[in-house]
Amino acid sequence: MFMGDLDINLAYPFPAQTNDDREEGDAVIAKFEAWAKDHLDGDAIDKAQEIPPHVWKGIADLGLFGIKISKEYGGLGLSQTNYVRILGAVAKYCGSTAATLSAHQSIGVPQPLKLFGTEEQKKKWLPRIAKGELSAFALTEPGAGSDPASMVTEAVKQADGSWVINGEKLWCTNGTLADLYVVMARTTSEDGRKGITAFVVEGRSEGLEVVHRCRFLGIRAIENGLIRFRNVKVPAENVILGEGKGLKLALTTLNDGRLGIPAVAAFVSKDVLDFSASWAKSRAQWGKAVGSHEAGAQKLADIAGQTYAMETLALYGAALSDRHNVDIRMEAATAKMWNSERSWEVADTAFQLRGGRGFETEKSVDGRSEVGFPMERVLRDTRINRIVEGTTDIMHLFIAREALDGHLRNAGGLFKKGASIWDKIKVVAKCALIYPKWYIGNLLGPVLGKFGNFDDSLSTHLDWAESNTRRLALTLFHQMLLRGPKLEMRQLILARLVDIGAELAVMALVASRLQTEKNRNDPKYVINHTIMEHFFKSRKLYVERLFDEVWNNADLEASAAAIVVMSLANKLPENSTSDLPAQERKFCSDYTSSRL
Numbered sequence: 144m145f146m147g148d149l150d151i152n153l154a155y156p157f158p159a160q161t162n163d164d165r166e167e168g169d170a171v172i173a174k175f176e177a178w179a180k181d182h183l184d185g186d187a188i189d190k191a192q193e194i195p196p197h198v199w200k201g202i203a204d205l206g207l208f209g210i211k212i213s214k215e216y217g218g219l220g221l222s223q224t225n226y227v228r229i230l231g232a233v234a235k236y237c238g239s240t241a242a243t244l245s246a247h248q249s250i251g252v253p254q255p256l257k258l259f260g261t262e263e264q265k266k267k268w269l270p271r272i273a274k275g276e277l278s279a280f281a282l283t284e285p286g287a288g289s290d291p292a293s294m295v296t297e298a299v300k301q302a303d304g305s306w307v308i309n310g311e312k313l314w315c316t317n318g319t320l321a322d323l324y325v326v327m328a329r330t331t332s333e334d335g336r337k338g339i340t341a342f343v344v345e346g347r348s349e350g351l352e353v354v355h356r357c358r359f360l361g362i363r364a365i366e367n368g369l370i371r372f373r374n375v376k377v378p379a380e381n382v383i384l385g386e387g388k389g390l391k392l393a394l395t396t397l398n399d400g401r402l403g404i405p406a407v408a409a410f411v412s413k414d415v416l417d418f419s420a421s422w423a424k425s426r427a428q429w430g431k432a433v434g435s436h437e438a439g440a441q442k443l444a445d446i447a448g449q450t451y452a453m454e455t456l457a458l459y460g461a462a463l464s465d466r467h468n469v470d471i472r473m474e475a476a477t478a479k480m481w482n483s484e485r486s487w488e489v490a491d492t493a494f495q496l497r498g499g500r501g502f503e504t505e506k507s508v509d510g511r512s513e514v515g516f517p518m519e520r521v522l523r524d525t526r527i528n529r530i531v532e533g534t535t536d537i538m539h540l541f542i543a544r545e546a547l548d549g550h551l552r553n554a555g556g557l558f559k560k561g562a563s564i565w566d567k568i569k570v571v572a573k574c575a576l577i578y579p580k581w582y583i584g585n586l587l588g589p590v591l592g593k594f595g596n597f598d599d600s601l602s603t604h605l606d607w608a609e610s611n612t613r614r615l616a617l618t619l620f621h622q623m624l625l626r627g628p629k630l631e632m633r634q635l636i637l638a639r640l641v642d643i644g645a646e647l648a649v650m651a652l653v654a655s656r657l658q659t660e661k662n663r664n665d666p667k668y669v670i671n672h673t674i675m676e677h678f679f680k681s682r683k684l685y686v687e688r689l690f691d692e693v694w695n696n697a698d699l700e701a702s703a704a705a706i707v708v709m710s711l712a713n714k715l716p717e718n719s720t721s722d723l724p725a726q727e728r729k730f731c732s733d734y735t736s737s738r739l
């Protein structure tokens with residue numbers, strides 16, 4: 144899309160689960176629901192900040208520790224689509240339990256083993272995990288958050304081929320109880336090459352210590368902590384993928400793993416929507432249902448439209464993952480970024496629509512003999528999704544890197560250090576062959592009627608998305624011409640372009656899903672279509688604002704203000720520096736002199 148090509152065939156017809164696959168998932172969800180309604184009390188778990196023993200046992204007995212683990216290793220052997228549906232069903236009852244299961248199998252030991260484990264490793268660990276042993280993913284450290292490559296935890300190879308790990312891992316979900324960890328640590332190969340290696344570490348290893356259990360605003364019962372490794376011995380066969388390949392393993396694990404959060408976001412929002420619809424209809428003020436006042440109507444429409452779109456993106460990502468042969472980095476990152484942001488907006492909007500009762504706990508509302516809903520808990524639980532598994536800022540950078548990739552492949556040689564004049568002439572000649580045609584193609588666009596097999600209004604939306612995809616490509620190109628390699632430093636401009644790409648992709652997916660519903664004579668089509676007309680119009684207005692802000696914004700003023708504010712900071716943690724990096728000081732003085 145960032146090169147100007149909206150290829151609807153990638154999304155149309157909208158992928159559907161096969162009947163067999165759906166029935167398999169339905170059966171597990173039905174069993175879970177039958178158990179959960181009497182045993183999984185999200186409110187009590189939130190209050191106690193503990194998952195009680197009967198819940199650990201219940202989810203293990205249902206096989207939920209091994210949803211995606213193949214049957215040959217004792218798991219349920221379900222597809223990614225069923226996995227995210229089950230996570231969504233659990234999240235409706237209890238965010239902490241869903242986060243526990245997700246950390247365990249979206250990123251915990253089963254996922255890297257599934258992707259990269261040898262047969263011996265799978266046979267050794269997967270049956271234990273499928274039976275209910277808990278796993279954790281240990282990447283983050285106190286000094287290494289968004290930038291995991293800066294980790295300091297180290298593993299040193301011993302003469303017998305085993306390894307010894309020393310270091311600390313922070314915010315490791317399930318870490319305070321885990322039976323197995325996947326730990327990323329810095330290593331040096333025999334020929335001196337530095338790298339990061341991934342290890343499976345037994346929870347009962349000597350030297351592994353839970354230093355502190357962390358407590359949070361939401362998902363309060365997760366077993367998350369600061370874990371210390373002091374001379375922890377790990378056998379040679381516990382290395383996954385190979386020495387020096389641990390960062391690749393961690394990032395690839397996160398690619399698929401990131402599909403858990405968008406699903407939880409979408410399914411919890413569906414629950415919020417169901418409740419908000421009843422509330423908006425039944426609560427009357429000034430003689431009218433609050434959903435009939437224009438302000439309330441807009442809130443309800445936003446909640447409904449964004450929820451359908453989130454579900455669309457979550458299901459699309461899962462369906463792509465189930466094909467097993469698609470590079471889903473971009474789709475997973477987009478789904479994680481878009482759904483975590485939208486679900487926060489949905490929770491906040493529903494909170495406002497609910498008025499004072501949104502701020503009151505569910506049990507307290509119940510206690511006054513009204514119908515309660517855990518709005519405040521949903522709001523608290525939802526917030527973390529914008530941070531874990533790559534913050535929204537980092538997802539922007541990650542997607543932007545790919546957005547620029549096409550152009551860097553064509554013209555990157557111009558900016559390569561040490562490139563000769565001859566090399567540069569060759570790059571210019573190549574660009575002269577490619578870009579005039581590409582540019583004119585994006586300017587003029589395809590012949591009309593590209594979306595002729597879509598319903599009238601949907602084809603209009605797709606035409607709009609298509610022409611704005613070309614506008615996006617040209618805007619990106621113009622920004623590259625204007626700023627050259629410095630564009631990489633203009634994070635906010637790139638973030639807007641990434642957000643435009645995400646909005647256009649979501650519109651295309653929603654149009655595809657609606658048309659597919661129509662083709663199947665799905666009775667929900669008419670309702671969904673009406674709801675999504677508001678979505679299309681409001682998101683188009685948002686895209687227009689983003690385009691405008693690419694050229695007209697207060698980004699430099701923000702950078703200057705931040706530098707001044709930071710230079711005044713006086714409450715610094717120990718060992719940190721109050722001196723701004725030279726680059727920022729230069730920016731500040733250049734900026735100030737350019738304004739004087």
Ligand SMILES: Cc1cc2nc3c(=O)[nH]c(=O)nc-3n(C[C@H](O)[C@H](O)[C@H](O)COP(=O)(O)OP(=O)(O)OC[C@H]3O[C@@H](n4cnc5c(N)ncnc54)[C@H](O)[C@@H]3O)c2cc1C
Pocket residue numbers: 246279280281282283287288289290313314315316317359367527530531532533534535536537540634
């Ligand atoms: C509840 C919870 C559960 C977690 N579970 C796990 C787990 O199971 N395993 C694990 O390994 N980790 C886990 N984490 C860690 C989580 O993944 C990190 O919090 C996250 O990656 C962000 O790192 P950080 O908090 O150190 O933020 P920082 O990296 O310090 O970032 C602070 C802020 O700066 C922004 N920022 C950072 N770098 C840039 C940049 N280059 N450009 C622009 N903005 C930037 C960030 O977006 C953020 O807003 C968990 C964290 C929490 C709170």
